Every structure is written in structure tokens, then in C-alpha cells.
Amino acid sequence: MTGIPFQQPGVIGAGRVAQALALAFVPHSTLPPLMWGRSLDRTTSAATRVGAVTASAIDRLMAECDIVAIAVADDALGDVVNALVALPAASRTRLIFHVSGRSGAAVLEPLRRGSARTAAIHPAMTFTGDPAGEVQRMAGAHFAVTGSSADATKHAQQIVALIGGFAVEIAEERRPLYHAALCHASNHLVTLIAGASRILEDAGVEDPAALLGPLVRAALENSLAMGFAGLSGPLLRGDARTIGEHLNMLAAQSPDTLPAYRAMARATLAELKRGETTPSTRLTALDSLLAVP
Numbered sequence: 001m002t003g004i005p006f007q008q009p010g011v012i013g014a015g016r017v018a019q020a021l022a023l024a025f026v027p028h029s030t031l032p033p034l035m036w037g038r039s040l041d042r043t044t045s046a047a048t049r050v051g052a053v054t055a056s057a058i059d060r061l062m063a064e065c066d067i068v069a070i071a072v073a074d075d076a077l078g079d080v081v082n083a084l085v086a087l088p089a090a091s092r093t094r095l096i097f098h099v100s101g102r103s104g105a106a107v108l109e110p111l112r113r114g115s116a117r118t119a120a121i122h123p124a125m126t127f128t129g130d131p132a133g134e135v136q137r138m139a140g141a142h143f144a145v146t147g148s149s150a151d152a153t154k155h156a157q158q159i160v161a162l163i164g165g166f167a168v169e170i171a172e173e174r175r176p177l178y179h180a181a182l183c184h185a186s187n188h189l190v191t192l193i194a195g196a197s198r199i200l201e202d203a204g205v206e207d208p209a210a211l212l213g214p215l216v217r218a219a220l221e222n223s224l225a226m227g228f229a230g231l232s233g234p235l236l237r238g239d240a241r242t243i244g245e246h247l248n249m250l251a252a253q254s255p256d257t258l259p260a261y262r263a264m265a266r267a268t269l270a271e272l273k274r275g276e277t278t279p280s281t282r283l284t285a286l287d288s289l290l291a292v293p
């Protein structure tokens, strides 16, 4: 793509990803992006925030825009597709894509008509409501692309490159697997830190984030650089008495965190068994210790 690639992009939805995408499109559009959402008030406030314009109706957005991004809740995607199918085919629209992780392009199949190509473009990034910061984070992030045709995939890859990202092609049938991996790594990490912070509070630590920050960042960097070889701690050493004490204290002082601790410890043990670096006798002792009572 050269020059200004979009005449006017359209974004359906007014939430976190919708706002970040609209803002990312602004410098690449002749006209400000059009946004449509089910609440006029929320959409107007979102559009104003990111330099976009509110579309009074979804059919106006479909008639005016050369690319259309659907950024609504995963469970609403089917309803939005049904609403769009009921509209007259838009001759101007060259690509319609959604940003959901779990689905590929098949969910948009009813829209693949006229000249519209369809694709799924999922940013492997977390969006929490800071559009300006998230535009910067999208530059350098990876995006899972699944197109309904080679042309659609190419077009989707160009859009990713335009906002500074790296496209990774994921096959339609592997989208749920891909998405499960991302949720496991990023969403469960947040849950893990929240649980660990509560345990630290129970241990009398006033600022758990400050204590955990340097340790967790180092563990993350090590695991990204070395994989499972980045592991340290009592499970690696086979220190069964230490683990036993953890389980007893958590049961007594922080019982709501015990199931997650036990599940993660068991998963760590399973990885250790795959690696065959810790003597199997030590692993057997840990196995029975961590068995669900």
C-alpha cells in the first residue's frame, strides 16, 4: 500500500479495541473513520475521543466505508453479521474483518459477496481502554490473520503492516487453539498475579506489586528467552517438604488460592517429567503431595 490507503475506514463497536483501531486508522485515511455502536451516546463519546465520526446508522457506515472492522463482544459477532447481511450489498467495501481471537473468516461467510473480501485480524495484545498507548503497542505486536481467500489474507496482512504490526497466518480450524494459548498466557497470568498478591497481603506485605514486579519480570524474560529451562524454585529442586508447607499454610490462611496453586504446581510437575532433569523419585513424592485430596 502506498500513499493514503483508506478513503474512509469504518469501525463497528465503541469499546476498547474499536477505539484503538479507529485511532490507528486516522493517519491513513482521507476522511476520519466512521464508528457505529448500538448506543449512540457511547459511540459519540468514543468517536470524539479518537478523532472519528459517529455513523447515525449501520447502513450508512456500510455504504460509505472502503474497509469495515467489526470490534464487538465475541458473543455479539453473529448478531452483527446477521444485521449486516440484511443490508443492501455495499459496492464500496473492499474488506470486512473482525478482531475476535477465537473465530476465523468462516463466521463472516454470509458477508462475502459483491466485491467484499473477509478476514479475521486478531491483535495479540491486551486493550484496557488507553487508545493512544494501545496504538503504540500495536506497532510491534503480532496479529493472527485468517482470510477467506488469498486476496483477503494479503489485504489483511497489508492492514497489519500499515499499523506497524506483524501478521501471522493461522488456519481457520486452529483459531480456537491459537486463542486458548493466548488466554492461557496473558489472562491467566493476570489471575496468577492477583492470587499471589492476595497471599502476600495475608503475609503482611503492604505493596505486593512492588515486591512481585522485579521477580515476575525476570521470570517472564527468562521463560521467553529459555522456555521451561527458565524455571527455578522448590519444584525444580524436588523440595517436597517446602511444597508441603506451602499447601498447609495456604489451606489455613488463604484457602481460595489453594486450588490454583495446586493446579499450577501439578502442571509444573508435568513439564518437569517431560524434561527428565529432576530425579523421578523426587517427582513421585511431589506427585502424591499434590494429588487432589
Ligand SMILES: NC(=O)c1ccc[n+]([C@@H]2O[C@H](COP(=O)([O-])OP(=O)(O)OC[C@H]3O[C@@H](n4cnc5c(N)ncnc54)[C@H](OP(=O)(O)O)[C@@H]3O)[C@@H](O)[C@H]2O)c1
Pocket (backbone or CB within 6 Å): 013, 014, 015, 016, 017, 018, 037, 038, 039, 042, 071, 072, 073, 074, 076, 079, 080, 099, 100, 101, 122, 123, 124, 125, 126, 127, 128
Ligand atoms: N480487549 C482485548 O484485550 C482484546 C484483544 C484482542 C482482541 N479483542 C477482541 O476485540 C473485540 C472487542 O473486545 P473489547 O475488549 O473491545 O470489548 P469491549 O470494550 O467490551 O467492547 C465491546 C463492544 O461490543 C459492543 N457490543 C456488545 N454486544 C453487542 C451487540 N449485541 N450488538 C452490538 N454491539 C455489541 C459493546 O457495545 P456497548 O458499548 O453498547 O456495550 C461495545 O461497544 C472482541 O472480539 C475481543 O475478542 C479484545
